[in-house]
Amino acid sequence: MLPMRPELLKGHLDALLLAVLEPGPQHGYAVIEALRTGSDGALDLPTGTIYPALHRLERAGLIASDWQTVGGRRRRAYHLTPAGQATLGEQRAVWDQFSTAVTALLTRRPWPSTA
Amino acid sequence: MLPMRPELLKGHLDALLLAVLEPGPQHGYAVIEALRTGSDGALDLPTGTIYPALHRLERAGLIASDWQTVGGRRRRAYHLTPAGQATLGEQRAVWDQFSTAVTALLTRRPWPSTA
C-alpha cells in the first residue's frame, strides 16, 4: 500500500463527509470508521482532520448536529441539511468530471496503439 | 459544466505533468494545451500554476529541461528523467487507489439494495 500524501484529499473531503452522512446521522468517531471501512482501509483520517471539517460544514449550513449521551459518553450526531443534500449531488458530478479527466490523462498510452 | 474548485487538483498536478511529458519533450505552453485538450476542456490551468510546478519537478529531479529557440522565441523543453518515469508509475498506482476509494464512498447507495 503506497503512502497517500495528505494533499491528495484536498477539496474532496467535504464530499466524502456528506456522503457518509447521507444514509443517516453519525457522530464524528463513527464517521472516521465509516471512511476507513468504506475505502477498504485506504482512508484512515486523524481526528484533527475530521472534527474541524465537520465544524466547517456545520458553519456552512450543510450539516447540523445534536448532542447525545450514550453509555455515559457525550457524542455529537451530525445529519445532512437540505442544502447539504443538494451540495452532495453537485459534488458527485464534480468528482465524476474531475476523476474522468485525470484518469484520461494518466492512462493515455504514450505509444499510438496502431503503430 | 460545474465550476472546478482549485483545491481539487492539489497533489494530483505533478502526476498529470509527468504523464503529459511521458510521450516526449514538451515546453510549458504546450503542456497547458495538452492538459486542456486531453481532459476535454475540464482542466484549463493558468501559467502561474504550470510554470512553478515544472520548476518544482525539475528541482526534485523528476524532469530536466533544455532551452530552444524556435522562430525567435525562447522556450524550455522538459523531458522525464528515469526518476520521473519511475515516479509516474507510482503516481498512477496512487491515483488508482485514491480514485477507487473516493468513488466507492461517493457512489454507495444510502438504501440497502436488498431491503
Place this chain on the structure above:
DNA sequence: ACCTCATAGGTAGTATCACAAAGTATTGCG
C-alpha cells in the same frame, strides 16, 4: 488500586500548493 486501551471530543500551529495578478519579450497580423 492501577494501568492501558478504545471511545469521544476538542484546539493551535504549520506546511503545502494551486491560483490570481502582474510583469517581460517576441512574432505576426490588421
Place this chain on the structure above:
DNA sequence: CGCAATACTTTGTGATACTACCTATGAGGT
C-alpha cells in the same frame, strides 16, 4: 502602430489537511 498569440517568470494569498497535543469516560486486565 496596436493587438493577439506565443512563451516564460515572479510575488503574494487563501484554503485546508495534518501534526501534536489536550480533556474525559468506560471497560478489561493485573
